[in-house]
Amino acid sequence: MNKAVIDPTPTDWNGHIMQKRIASRYAAERRFKAMGFMAVALSTLFLAFLLFTMLGQGLRGFQRTEIAVEFDFPALTSGATAASVTGPNADAALNSMDIPGLVELAVGQQYAGLGDSLLTSAAAANVRQMLIDNPELVTSKQTLWLPADSRLDVAFKRKGEPAAEKTVAALSEKDALRTGFNWTFLTGADATDPSAVGIWAAFKGSLMTMAITLLLAFPVGVLAALYLEEYAPKNRLTDMIEVSINNLAAVPSIIFGLLGLAVFLTIFGMPRSSALVGGLTLALMTMPVIVIAGRNAVKSVPPSIREAALGIGASPVQVVFHHVLPLALPGILTGTIIGMARALGETAPLLMIGMRAFIPAAPEGFTDAATALPVQIYLWSDEVNQGFVEKTSAAIIVLLIFLLGMNALAIYLRNRFETRW
Amino acid sequence: MNKKDVNVGENPGNPKISTRNVNVFYGDKQAINNVSIDVDRENVTAFIGPSGCGKSTFLRSLNRMNDTVIGARVEGEILLDGQDIYASSMDVVQLRARVGMVFQKPNPFPKSIYDNVAYGPRIHGLASGKAELDQIVEGSLTRAGLWTEVKDRLNESGTALSGGQQQRLCIARAIAVDPEVILMDEPCSALDPIATARIEELIHDLRGKYAIIIVTHNMQQAARVSQRTAFFHLGNLIEFGETSEIFTNPREDRTKDYITGRYG
Numbered sequence: 001m002n003k004a005v006i007d008p009t010p011t012d013w014n015g016h017i018m019q020k021r022i023a024s025r026y027a028a029e030r031r032f033k034a035m036g037f038m039a040v041a042l043s044t045l046f047l048a049f050l051l052f053t054m055l056g057q058g059l060r061g062f063q064r065t066e067i068a069v070e071f072d073f074p075a076l077t078s079g080a081t082a083a084s085v086t087g088p089n090a091d092a093a094l095n096s097m098d099i100p101g102l103v104e105l106a107v108g109q110q111y112a113g114l115g116d117s118l119l120t121s122a123a124a125a126n127v128r129q130m131l132i133d134n135p136e137l138v139t140s141k142q143t144l145w146l147p148a149d150s151r152l153d154v155a156f157k158r159k160g161e162p163a164a165e166k167t168v169a170a171l172s173e174k175d176a177l178r179t180g181f182n183w184t185f186l187t188g189a190d191a192t193d194p195s196a197v198g199i200w201a202a203f204k205g206s207l208m209t210m211a212i213t214l215l216l217a218f219p220v221g222v223l224a225a226l227y228l229e230e231y232a233p234k235n236r237l238t239d240m241i242e243v244s245i246n247n248l249a250a251v252p253s254i255i256f257g258l259l260g261l262a263v264f265l266t267i268f269g270m271p272r273s274s275a276l277v278g279g280l281t282l283a284l285m286t287m288p289v290i291v292i293a294g295r296n297a298v299k300s301v302p303p304s305i306r307e308a309a310l311g312i313g314a315s316p317v318q319v320v321f322h323h324v325l326p327l328a329l330p331g332i333l334t335g336t337i338i339g340m341a342r343a344l345g346e347t348a349p350l351l352m353i354g355m356r357a358f359i360p361a362a363p364e365g366f367t368d369a370a371t372a373l374p375v376q377i378y379l380w381s382d383e384v385n386q387g388f389v390e391k392t393s394a395a396i397i398v399l400l401i402f403l404l405g406m407n408a409l410a411i412y413l414r415n416r417f418e419t420r421w
Numbered sequence: 422m423n424k425k426d427v428n429v430g431e432n433p434g435n436p437k438i439s440t441r442n443v444n445v446f447y448g449d450k451q452a453i454n455n456v457s458i459d460v461d462r463e464n465v466t467a468f469i470g471p472s473g474c475g476k477s478t479f480l481r482s483l484n485r486m487n488d489t490v491i492g493a494r495v496e497g498e499i500l501l502d503g504q505d506i507y508a509s510s511m512d513v514v515q516l517r518a519r520v521g522m523v524f525q526k527p528n529p530f531p532k533s534i535y536d537n538v539a540y541g542p543r544i545h546g547l548a549s550g551k552a553e554l555d556q557i558v559e560g561s562l563t564r565a566g567l568w569t570e571v572k573d574r575l576n577e578s579g580t581a582l583s584g585g586q587q588q589r590l591c592i593a594r595a596i597a598v599d600p601e602v603i604l605m606d607e608p609c610s611a612l613d614p615i616a617t618a619r620i621e622e623l624i625h626d627l628r629g630k631y632a633i634i635i636v637t638h639n640m641q642q643a644a645r646v647s648q649r650t651a652f653f654h655l656g657n658l659i660e661f662g663e664t665s666e667i668f669t670n671p672r673e674d675r676t677k678d679y680i681t682g683r684y685g
Contacts (some may be wrong), residue, residue, distance in 0.1 A: 234491055304528035307589070310489060310597055312541040313518030322540070324529065 054393055054400070061394025064182040064195060065119055065156040065172060066145035070104050073097075073138045076102050083137040085311040094131065102126040103146070110234035111176075114167050119197040120147045122184065145180060148380045150195040150387035160386065185394060190376065194387025197380075199398050200364040205275055205355070205370035206344060207403070208363060212279020214344050217286040218336055220292050222325075224287075225294025225332070230320050249288035257352025265353060281353055282343040289342070293335020297328035330414040337410035341403055347374040373399045429606050437462035437602060437632040438483060445478050445487065452478045454656040455497075460602075460649075465624060465633045467647035467664065469640060471679065474653040476636045480604050480679035483634070484520035485513050501602070518545055518630035521595035522651075525607040527587035529579030529594070537579040538562060539599035548563050557597055566623050585616025586630055592623060595629070603627070605635040609642065622645050640680060652676045 012018065013355055037140030047351060068241070075098055084093045103124050109116055123146040130144060137144075155164035171177045188198020224245075232238045264270045272276050301324050309319045350356070354378060355371050363370035372378075373395065380392040424620045431564040437627050445453035448475055478487065485506060487493040499506050508559035518541070529537050538558045541547075548554035558575070562568040563603045567589045571582070580589050588608055595603055605624075609617040623644045624633060637643050644664060645649055651661040652673075660667060660676045 263626060302528075305525065305530060306489075306592075307486065307522075307524060308528040308530065309540075310486065311484070311517060311522035311524070312544075312594060313516075314512050314540075314544055315514045319546055322544075327531065 003021070027211055031254050034238065040374045057390055058147025058393030058397040061390035061392075062182050062185055063157070063179050064184070065148040065153040066178050066180045067148045067152075067359075068143050068163065068176040068178075069103070069119070069146050070110055070141065070143050071106050071137075071139045076105065077138060080226075082139055082226075085131055085135045085138055089251075090132065090135075094128055099128050099131075099319065103127055105214050105272065107309040115163070117149050117389070118152065118167070118171075120153075120194050122196040123147060124192075132193055133161040133403055145185070146180060147180075147182075147195055148177070150193055150385065153195050157245050157390070163381055172292050178225065185391070190359050190371070190379070194383070194385050194391055197388075199357050199373070199376065199395050202371050202373045202376035202395070203360070203398060203402070204362045205278075206372040206374075208275035208370065209278040209350075209372055210340060210344060210368055212276055212366065213286055214336075214340060216283035218288055218340070220283075220354050221287045221336070222294050222332055225298055226325065228291070229325065231318065239257060245288045245291050251285075252348075253285055254348035254352065256281055257349030259284065260349060262355045263279070271367045271369075273357045273371075274362060275368045275370040277353050278350050278355050278370070278372060281349045282346060282385045283388045285349065286339040286343045289338050289339035291331070293338070294332045297331025297335065298324060301327045301358055324389050328419070330417045333413045333417065334410050337406055337413075341406050344403060344406065345374055345399070349374075351378075426544070428616070429487060433542075434459070435462070436460055438603075438634075439503065440483075441498040442496065442501075443479070443482065443499060444493075445475070445482055446494040446496075447478075447490070448492040452656055453482070456653075456658045457662055458651060458658060460632060460634060462632045463629050464626050464644055465635060465650035466634045467643035468634065469638075469643050469649045469650060469679075474613070474639070475656040476651075476653045477606055480606055480634060480636050481522075483520055483602070483604060484517050486517075486522065488513065517651060518598045520598055520604060521598065521600035522603040523588070523591050523595055523603065523605045523608045524610050527584055527591055528634075529590050531578060531580050531588050534562075534582070534590060535574045535575040535577050538593050538597045541594060545598055547598065548638045561593040563596040564591075564596055564627070565589045566619065566626070567593055583616070585612050585619055588612060588616070588620060589623065592627075600631060602632045602634065605633065607636050607638060617642070619645035640668075652679065652681070 084090075088228075103119065105339055107118055126146055127144060151160055151164040152168055152171075154160040155168045156179075159165070160168070168177065184196060185198050187200050188196065189201030191197045220351045228238065228241070232241075260277060264277045264280055265272055270280075305323050305327065306319050309323050310316075315324065355375050357369055357371065358379075359369055377392055377399065379393045380388045380395060438460040438670060439534075441457045442455060443456045444451060456479060468480060470476050481487045482495050483499060483506075485495075493509060501516070501520065502676050506520075512526060530540065532540070535558055538561050539548075539554055542554060546685075548557055556600075559568060559572075562571060567586060569578075570586060571590075576616065579587065582590060592603075592608075609620050612620065622640065624635065627633060628648075635643075635646060647664045649662065650664040650667045650673075650677075651668065652659045654675055660673045662669060667676065670682060677683075
C-alpha cells in the first residue's frame, strides 16, 4: 500500500491497462442498459398480452346476436291502438296482450322447424319495452330485432354446438341474423341465461362497497397517521402499534374476510352479503395501507415548516391542519387510492361474508344483498355454460376501466394538490 | 466551575428577559450549564461561540421551542417581564407570539407572500377585517424592508423569492404578530454578503422597537449589529458585556482566544 503511494512512476492514463478498464466499464454500462430495456420490454409484453386477450374475448361480450322477427301486430293483438298502450292503463293493456305468447306465436310462424328456443328468455321483456318506447309499432306489421338465445349467440360469434351451428346457418340464409350492441350487459344484473346477464348490479355493488370503505378507512387512517406522527409520544407502546400496523397491512385478505364474518355478521348481526359489511371488511384491510402511506407523507413534510408555524404561535392543531396536512395531502391521496384499488380487486374477503350470492337485481341500499365486480367475475368464470366465457372477459374489462379511472383520479389529485417549492 | 461564571450574565436593572441558573438537557446530555443572563429591552444582544457551544439551544429555550424536541428538559428560571415562562400558567402558544423567532434557513410557508405575513395575525385574531389585515401586512413588509420589492406580487408564492428576500419575509412574518422579543438563530448563515448586509441594516432599524437576540457565528456581524454580546463555550456562559468591551478588551482568556481566532 505504502509502496504504491511513494511509487514514483506516474499513472499511465493512456496505457493498455487503463484502456481495458475503460472498455470494461463501457461494457458494464451497456449490459445494464440492455437488461433494463429487456425488463421494460418484458413487462410491456405481458401487459399487451393481457389487454389483447381481454379485448379479443371481452369485446364480444358487449355484443349480442339478434334475430329478425316479424310481428303482424294488428292481427296478433286483434286491433290494439297506439292509445291503448299509452297512458295510465298501458301496463294492464300490455299485460292482457300476453306478449310472451305473441313472441312464441310469431317465431313459430316464421321459423317453424328451427327448434323452439331461438330467442333469449328476456326477448318478451324487450318487445314490451319497445312497445312502451314507441306505441305506434302496435298499429302495423313490424320487423323487430330480438336477442338470440345464448347457444345461437355463441355459435354465431365463434364455434358452438353442432345443432346450434345448423340453426345459425339456416337463419343466416334468410338474412335474419345481425350483431347489435348489448345494452342489457351494461344495465342488467346476474342471470342464469348468459345472454341476459348484466354487469350493472355488480358495478353498483362495488361502487357502494368502495364508498363505505372510503368513508371509514380514509378519515380513520389519516387521523391515525397524523396522531402517530405528530402527537404520539415515542415509546415502546407506539413502537408496538407501528409494528402491528405494518403487519396488518401484510395480512392475507381472506383473514380479514374471516374477521368480518366473525365480527360484523356473527357478533353484530349485520345483514349478510350486504355492501355495508363488504365495505367495513375492506376498510379494515385498507386502513393500514392508508396509515402507512399517510405517515410517510406526513414525515416528508419539512420540519422547518412546523418550526415556522410554531415560532409565530400556532398551536399544534393549527400546525397540523394549516400546514402539515395540506402538504402531506398528495401523498396521502396517492396512498389511499392505491389501497382502494387493491380493495376494489379483492375477492376472497367478500366471499367470506357471503357476497357471492346470486344477485338478480341491483342493490337499492347499503344493507341489500349485493355482489361486487371481482366476485361476479369469479362466479361467471366458474359457469359451465359457454356463453359466460366472453361475459367474464367483458366484466374484467369493466373492472380494469374502473381501476384505470381510479388511478387517473389519483394522478389528477396528486398534481392538483402538489405544492411547488 | 467558579462562582464568577454563574453570575457573569447578571445585569440588574429592568431586563426584558432574565434567566437564573438555567440548565438544558437532551436526555442525559447536558447542553447548557447554569446560565444566568439578563437581556435588555432596547438593545440587540448577540450570542457568539464555537459550534456546539449551546447558544442555539439556549436561544430556543427562551421561547420554549425546545419543548418540541424529544427528551429536552429545561431547569432553572426564565422570566419574561418577571413572568416565569415555564410556569404552568404560561400559555406556550401566546409566549411564542410574544417571543417571535427567525430561523437559520429561510422557511416561508409554501403560500402566497400575503398569506405568509397574514398567517400570524389571522390565527391570533389581531385584525378585525380585511382592511386592517392589509394594513398589518403592508406595515410588516415595510418594516422588514421588503414592501417595495413585493407590493406588486403579493399573491406569488413566498418560496419563489430569493434567499435574502425569503429571510426578510420571515422577519416580516415574525413582526406581523407584534412580538416583544425577536430571536434570530443565525439568520444570515444561508445568505450572500449583500443579503446579509440588508438583514443587518434591518436589525439596526428594528432595534428599540423589539428586544432582539441574535445568534451568530460571524464575529464581525456580532460586532456590527449588537450592543451587548454573550460568549458561550461548552454550554457555559463565559462572558457577557458591552460588545465594544468584549471585542476590544475581553476579561476572559477563552473569549480572547475565540475572538482572535485561536479556536472555534
